[in-house]
Amino acid sequence: MSKRISMNDIAEKFEVSTATISYIINGKAREKRISEDLIKRVLDFVAEIDYQPSQLAQSLRTGKSKIIGLMVDDISNPFFAEIAKRIEDKAYQKGYRIILCSTDNNTKKAQEIIRMFRDRNVDGYIIAPPEGIEPELEDLQKDQKPIVVFDRFLSEINYSYVITDNCESTYQAILHFLENGYQRPALVILDSPQSQMVDREKGYLKAVSAHHLPAIIKKIKLENVNDAEVISLIINFIDSNKSIDSILFSSNYFTRCGLEALEKLEVKIPEEMGIISFDDHDLFRFYSPTITAIAQPIEKFADEILKILLKKMDAMLPDDAVVIPSTLIERKSAIKKVRA
Amino acid sequence: MSKRISMNDIAEKFEVSTATISYIINGKAREKRISEDLIKRVLDFVAEIDYQPSQLAQSLRTGKSKIIGLMVDDISNPFFAEIAKRIEDKAYQKGYRIILCSTDNNTKKAQEIIRMFRDRNVDGYIIAPPEGIEPELEDLQKDQKPIVVFDRFLSEINYSYVITDNCESTYQAILHFLENGYQRPALVILDSPQSQMVDREKGYLKAVSAHHLPAIIKKIKLENVNDAEVISLIINFIDSNKSIDSILFSSNYFTRCGLEALEKLEVKIPEEMGIISFDDHDLFRFYSPTITAIAQPIEKFADEILKILLKKMDAMLPDDAVVIPSTLIERKSAIKKVRA
DNA sequence: ATGAAAGCGCTAACAA
DNA sequence: TTGTTAGCGCTTTCAT
Numbered sequence: 152m153s154k155r156i157s158m159n160d161i162a163e164k165f166e167v168s169t170a171t172i173s174y175i176i177n178g179k180a181r182e183k184r185i186s187e188d189l190i191k192r193v194l195d196f197v198a199e200i201d202y203q204p205s206q207l208a209q210s211l212r213t214g215k216s217k218i219i220g221l222m223v224d225d226i227s228n229p230f231f232a233e234i235a236k237r238i239e240d241k242a243y244q245k246g247y248r249i250i251l252c253s254t255d256n257n258t259k260k261a262q263e264i265i266r267m268f269r270d271r272n273v274d275g276y277i278i279a280p281p282e283g284i285e286p287e288l289e290d291l292q293k294d295q296k297p298i299v300v301f302d303r304f305l306s307e308i309n310y311s312y313v314i315t316d317n318c319e320s321t322y323q324a325i326l327h328f329l330e331n332g333y334q335r336p337a338l339v340i341l342d343s344p345q346s347q348m349v350d351r352e353k354g355y356l357k358a359v360s361a362h363h364l365p366a367i368i369k370k371i372k373l374e375n376v377n378d379a380e381v382i383s384l385i386i387n388f389i390d391s392n393k394s395i396d397s398i399l400f401s402s403n404y405f406t407r408c409g410l411e412a413l414e415k416l417e418v419k420i421p422e423e424m425g426i427i428s429f430d431d432h433d434l435f436r437f438y439s440p441t442i443t444a445i446a447q448p449i450e451k452f453a454d455e456i457l458k459i460l461l462k463k464m465d466a467m468l469p470d471d472a473v474v475i476p477s478t479l480i481e482r483k484s485a486i487k488k489v490r491a
Numbered sequence: 492m493s494k495r496i497s498m499n500d501i502a503e504k505f506e507v508s509t510a511t512i513s514y515i516i517n518g519k520a521r522e523k524r525i526s527e528d529l530i531k532r533v534l535d536f537v538a539e540i541d542y543q544p545s546q547l548a549q550s551l552r553t554g555k556s557k558i559i560g561l562m563v564d565d566i567s568n569p570f571f572a573e574i575a576k577r578i579e580d581k582a583y584q585k586g587y588r589i590i591l592c593s594t595d596n597n598t599k600k601a602q603e604i605i606r607m608f609r610d611r612n613v614d615g616y617i618i619a620p621p622e623g624i625e626p627e628l629e630d631l632q633k634d635q636k637p638i639v640v641f642d643r644f645l646s647e648i649n650y651s652y653v654i655t656d657n658c659e660s661t662y663q664a665i666l667h668f669l670e671n672g673y674q675r676p677a678l679v680i681l682d683s684p685q686s687q688m689v690d691r692e693k694g695y696l697k698a699v700s701a702h703h704l705p706a707i708i709k710k711i712k713l714e715n716v717n718d719a720e721v722i723s724l725i726i727n728f729i730d731s732n733k734s735i736d737s738i739l740f741s742s743n744y745f746t747r748c749g750l751e752a753l754e755k756l757e758v759k760i761p762e763e764m765g766i767i768s769f770d771d772h773d774l775f776r777f778y779s780p781t782i783t784a785i786a787q788p789i790e791k792f793a794d795e796i797l798k799i800l801l802k803k804m805d806a807m808l809p810d811d812a813v814v815i816p817s818t819l820i821e822r823k824s825a826i827k828k829v830r831a
Numbered sequence: 832a833t834g835a836a837a838g839c840g841c842t843a844a845c846a847a
Numbered sequence: 848t849t850g851t852t853a854g855c856g857c858t859t860t861c862a863t
Contacts, residue, residue: 155840157839157841158840158841159840159841161844167849167850168849168851168852169840169841169842169850170682170842170843170849170850170851170852171848171849171850173841173842174842175842175850177842180845183848183849184848184849185848185849186848189849190850203606204840204841205551205610205840205841206607206610206611206837207547207550207610207611207612207839207840207841208551208841208855209550209840209841209842210547210549210841210855211545211548211551211839211840211855211856211857212840212841212842212854212855213841213842213855214841214855225576226566226572226575226576226579226591227569227572227575227576228575229567229569229572232566232567232569232572233567235567236565236566236567236593239592239593240593240595241567242601248586248590248592248604248607249591249592250587250590250591251566251589251590251591252579252588253576253579253580255580255840260583264588265847266543267546267588270545270546270547271546271547272547277847402833407773407777410777431748432535432773432839433772433773433774434773434774434777436777437747437750437774437777438777438778438779439778439779447849464584486862495856497855497856497857498856499856499857507833507834508833508834508835508836509856509857509858510833510834510835510858510859511833511834513857513858513859514833514858516858519859524832524833525832525833525834526832526833529832529833535842544856545855545857547854547855547856547857548839548855548857548858549840549854549856549857549858549861550839550857551839551840551841551856552838552839552856552857552858552859553839553857553858554839645843704841725863739856757832757860811857
């Protein structure tokens, strides 16, 4: 095992102290008035052997790490995977690395992950918060750690957050149904107190009540439930609500299950049932018919998140709340008749 | 900023040395014959304040980290995202955390990532190797770091690796075409010397030459190319090879571009063109017609990778080479006429 | 039955 | 112009 070269080794080689080497490497040689000659020789040597200081040791010493902790629900979910990718790219350019962890929306796991992040002295936190994680976030907040929360926010405490306008998005989606020949839009939504779901429901309620329509909502819990069960829940819902002629699904996962449900029921889209999905998916461009979707601007999300975090890492500033509008991508699944 | 409690603080509280506390916490109290009474009091206190030693310091001291470095091409690619998720899950259960990085198939970035992994003392490496990364891997190998390579392997050096049987898979796919009414299968493949691509091509060549058919191959480089360009390359390829009646795409990315190309050309699947995709995708279950795909067993992949890595982390053993067969999922895009 | 002390590799206040 | 030294928080050898 070839032993790594350390600052000490270099110091010995030049018969100076580690401090001198440290200053030179960290560009503080001038202000320490170290001789130009020594500076050059050391720098040349460092370049030659391609020496890089141990970040671990630096971290232990300085409390910094050049690492950003990124915590999402599930990295295999394309929404998070794409966001993670963009954040990773941009952070990389700024010299930061990412530690990426999935919580599975499990509070305990999220707690452990946050602990691990702290323990490793990550310089900043980017978090899609699961339920019940408030205490840990408060602790971080108290300790002045830079945090950006995204996808949803926690009402109790103030953080910088980046979200989309969930309420407005679903509101517009329902209007889109109504303007395109549908009369009884229903909502299939995740049963969760998280803000994004609450707001999506709000937008739906606002739209139906503005048109004096009944609210027809199916809430689905996702614990201990597999695809097949979700599909059959949706089938039951459709069967027992014959009046509905259109469905807004609150996530692309539900939309995918919903499409399977409709195939089984042999319900025709868009003639017999209109469909809109929250969150776009590759699939929706290709499906027959193509599926109208509310698309969150992922690139912009990632940009904003990192921009805010870097700013906060630089200096603890007041919190930013950024709301990025989503776009309704009009495809064929939500047009019953030609618009008047 | 609430200062973290350290071992020293605990030692002071009990008026013993840090060594004693360290022994107790690491379960070496018995063999060190520390008094039962002290053990209990310390353990109780530790539980009460929920003390956990700094992994950073432990890492610096021991060279271990309880972290596994996972390097993939692109975390936003569903294949890698799913593998990453499973590996993360399983590693988590074993007490390991994952640092996940994308290389973008960029050698320089991959080098830096490996360096970062080393620097952080990761205990094991799981790597989908980009081209030209051999020297770095050799260094790791020399230093006895546990490595598992996956998705492809590097011929020069021996590592433990987990791959699918690429050659056999494409061979069978072409046979599937021929058994189902197609006569001129073509291949659209990534232009890369990586083993998985070479082997996929081999399987194709083996199948066509066994049937005395011409090899009709389109190789596509992915550098500085966007979706639209790939699509138009595929359109050109189809236009200038009128004889072909079926295409095997070497990745789900190419398949998705290919589907768009065929839509633009208004070529009917499966009547005018048969399609098989290497790697499955949600989309393919839903597309009209459904798309036949060679599916790599992701769960099994993740299992094997981690199993081997953990074994190697335990004791440096000879390398394992695991080849996991893929499954041809027969859907409708590759059946021209009913099988005889 | 317990502790002193060295040291992992680095930084930075303070000396000289 | 450079060096000394005290840690960061932990593990572990060797003493007692």
